Amino acid sequence: MLVNLASKEVTFKIVYYGPGLCGKTTNLLQVHSKLKNSERSELVSLANREDRTIFFDFASVDLGTLSGLKVKFSLYTVPGQSIYKVTRKLVLKGVDGLVFVADSSPDRMKANMLSFQEMVAHLRKIGLSLKEVPMVIQYNKRDLPNALPLKVLERFNVRRAPAIEAVAVEGTGVMETLNTIAKLVLSKHASVLKGVGKRKAAAGGV
Ligand SMILES: Nc1nc2c(ncn2[C@@H]2O[C@H](COP(=O)(O)OP(=O)(O)O)[C@@H](O)[C@H]2O)c(=O)[nH]1
Numbered sequence: 001m002l003v004n005l006a007s008k009e010v011t012f013k014i015v016y017y018g019p020g021l022c023g024k025t026t027n028l029l030q031v032h033s034k035l036k037n038s039e040r041s042e043l044v045s046l047a048n049r050e051d052r053t054i055f056f057d058f059a060s061v062d063l064g065t066l067s068g069l070k071v072k073f074s075l076y077t078v079p080g081q082s083i084y085k086v087t088r089k090l091v092l093k094g095v096d097g098l099v100f101v102a103d104s105s106p107d108r109m110k111a112n113m114l115s116f117q118e119m120v121a122h123l124r125k126i127g128l129s130l131k132e133v134p135m136v137i138q139y140n141k142r143d144l145p146n147a148l149p150l151k152v153l154e155r156f157n158v159r160r161a162p163a164i165e166a167v168a169v170e171g172t173g174v175m176e177t178l179n180t181i182a183k184l185v186l187s188k189h190a191s192v193l194k195g196v197g198k199r200k201a202a203a204g205g206v
C-alpha cells in the first residue's frame with residue numbers, strides 16, 4: 001500500500017501469479033480494455049532480450065474515492081519461465097493482494113502446483129505469509145474441451161480462497177476476479193484508510 005498524502009491517493013498492489021501461459025497477461029489486457037480512459041493508465045510491458053516474454057505488466061486502475069482518498073490499484077503479472085525466478089520474487093514485494101491464475105488444462109495441473117508452491121516460498125522469503133495477504137484463485141481456460149472439473153481443481157485450493165471461473169481470452173470472469181480481490185484488499189485496510197483520511201482532513205483544515 002502506497003499512500004500519497006499530497007495527492008490524497010492510496011495505491012494497492014495486486015499481483016497476478018501463476019504458471020507460464022495460464023492467462024495472466026490476457027487478464028491484464030482484458031481489464032485494461034474494459035476500463036474507460038479516465039480510469040486507467042497506459043499498460044506497460046517490459047519485454048526481455050528476446051522480445052517475446054513479458055517481463056511484467058502494469059496497469060493502474062482507478063476505483064474512485066474512499067475516506068477522501070483516491071483509491072488506485074496497480075496490477076502486475078510475473079513472467080513464467082524459470083529463469084525469471086528472481087523477477088517473480090521482486091514483483092511480489094509490497095503485494096497487497098494476490099490473484100492466483102490456475103490453468104484448467106489437465107496437463108498444467110503440476111505446473112499450477114509448482115507455481116503455487118513457489119509463490120508461497122517467495123512470499124515467505126520477503127516476510128509475508130498467505131494468511132496475511134488476501135488472495136483469490138481464478139480457474140482460467142474453462143472453455144478448453146478437456147478442462148478439469150471444478151471439483152478436481154478445488155482440491156488445489158487448500159486455503160479455500162474465493163474461486164472464480166474464467167475464460168480470460170473472452171473476458172469472462174476477468175472483472176469479477178479483479179472486483180473480488182479489490183474488495184478483499186479494501187476491507188482489510190478499511191480502518192487504516194479511514195484514519196489516514198481523517199488525519200488528512202484535519203491537516204487540511206489547519
Ligand atoms: N483457450 C483459452 N486460451 C486462453 C485463455 N486465456 C488465455 N489463453 C491463451 O493462453 C496463452 C497464454 O496466455 P498469456 O496471457 O500470455 O499467459 P501468461 O504467460 O500467464 O501471461 C495465449 O495464447 C492466450 O490467448 C482462456 O481462457 N482460454
Ligand SMILES: [Mg+2]
Nearest residue numbers: 024025054077
Ligand atoms: Mg504473461
